[in-house]
Amino acid sequence: MSVARFAVIGQPVSHSKSPRIHAQFAQDCGVELQYQAIEIEPRQLADRLRELHAQGYAGLNVTLPHKAAVAALCESVSERAQLAGAVNCLIRTDTGWRGDNTDGEGLLRDLARLGIEINGQRVLILGAGGAARGIIGPLLEAGPKLLVVSNRNPWKPEDLAERFKAVGPLVPRTHLALKGDAFDVVINATSAGHSGDMPRLPPGLLAAGAKCYDLSYGIASEPFANWARKQSAAVVEDGLGMLVEQAASSFELWLGQRPQTAPVLAGLR
Ligand SMILES: NC(=O)c1ccc[n+]([C@@H]2O[C@H](COP(=O)([O-])OP(=O)(O)OC[C@H]3O[C@@H](n4cnc5c(N)ncnc54)[C@H](OP(=O)(O)O)[C@@H]3O)[C@@H](O)[C@H]2O)c1
Structure with missing residues (x-):
């Protein structure tokens, strides 16, 4: 039988840590699979998805x-x-692709690992892009006392x-209108750190x-971590654990078993 390909x-995509993560999951689970990184231009997306299915x-x-x-190219x-308006995982069906989003689940699992409680807490999300859309549903389901989304572009949180x-x-x-508010958990879902920036926030x-x-995670998480430490945060964490957890959720959707994440995260650190 041929080896399953992912x-x-x-x-x-060459920077992606996913091939390394999934190779270790497969080894730890005793599963044989191939996992590659494939670069695709946006205008070729529909054709390439059909090809990869074929x-x-x-x-x-x-x-x-x-x-x-x-999302628009999936069969279901x-x-x-x-709800997220974003797909990060495709599961093969006989006739096409089923789209899913494991980012929110990945975040919630990582927060649980770190002992960061959401239930009953005042939670602030910075940013209102694709990643924020992926995590809002699971965060709301976790029962925060208050969930605020603030963003540079003021219309996106309204939407x-x-x-x-x-x-x-x-x-x-x-961000400006946050003045006077206080939060128990602050989650940075902006991409500002990739250009060394941090949203301007009231003290x-x-x-x-x-x-x-x-x-x-990595260098991109430094501006937010520096801000958090200056504001005397009790805990400052990056998203590497979420990356591993969302990958484990994809692995589970594909292969029906959840790999252990701790050894993979330790290896990446
Ligand atoms: N750990 C994981 O597994 C994982 C998974 C998914 C995403 N991520 C990370 O999450 C981050 C966001 O990704 P995304 O897909 O949501 O990106 P996106 O859709 O492009 O959204 C970017 C967000 O960042 C804000 N932003 C960008 N530069 C800013 C600046 N200089 N000051 C203030 N706000 C700024 C944007 O605000 P405007 O709307 O005002 O432009 C927008 O809200 C990225 O760093 C990504 O690597 C991590």
């Missing part, structure tokens, strides 16, 4: 810039991916409040003992 698609790929991870566009899309109103209440804000946003989590 890949991550994106542009650029070539027998069993599953794909999707990274930037394709997460939103892929899970409810959580529909998100409307989009998620059936799941739970979300308070839209601009005093962190309640005593507040925990700060950045979806970014």
Whole structure:
């Protein structure tokens, strides 16, 4: 029998840690598989997805810039991916691709690992892009006392409040209008760190003992971590654990078993 094939698609994609993560999951689970990184230009996305299906790929991870566009090319899309308006995992069906989004689940699992409670807490999300859309549903379901989304572009949080109103209440804000508010958990879902930036925020946003989590990792997580430490955050964490957890959720969707994440995360650190 031929070995099951998987890949991550994106542009650029050569930097992706997914091939390494999935190779270790497979080894630890005693599963034989191939996992590649495949660069795809946006204008070739539809054709290449058809080709990869015809070539027998069993599953794909999707990274930037394709997460939103892929949704429209799927035969079916899970409810959580529909709400997020973004797909990061494709599961093969006989006739096409089913789209799902494991980012929110990955975040919630990593927060649980780190002992960062959401239930009953005042939670602030910075940023209102694709990653924010992926995590809002699971965060609302975790029962925060308050969930605020603030963003540079003031219209996007308003749109998100409307989009998620059936799941739970979300308070839209601009960064400036956060003045006077205090939060127990602050989650950075902006991409500002990739250009060495940090959103401009009013002082005093962190309640005593507040925990700060950045979806970014590596150098991109440094500006937020520096801000959080200056604001005396009790806990400062990056998104490498989320990356591994969302990958484990994809692996589980494809192969029906959840790999251990701790050894893979330790290896990446
Ligand atoms: N750990 C993981 O597994 C994981 C998974 C998914 C994403 N991520 C990370 O999450 C981050 C966001 O990704 P995304 O897909 O949501 O990107 P995106 O859709 O492009 O959204 C970017 C967001 O960042 C904001 N932003 C960008 N530069 C800014 C600046 N200089 N100041 C203030 N706000 C700024 C944007 O605000 P405007 O709307 O005002 O432009 C927008 O809200 C990335 O760093 C990505 O690597 C991590």
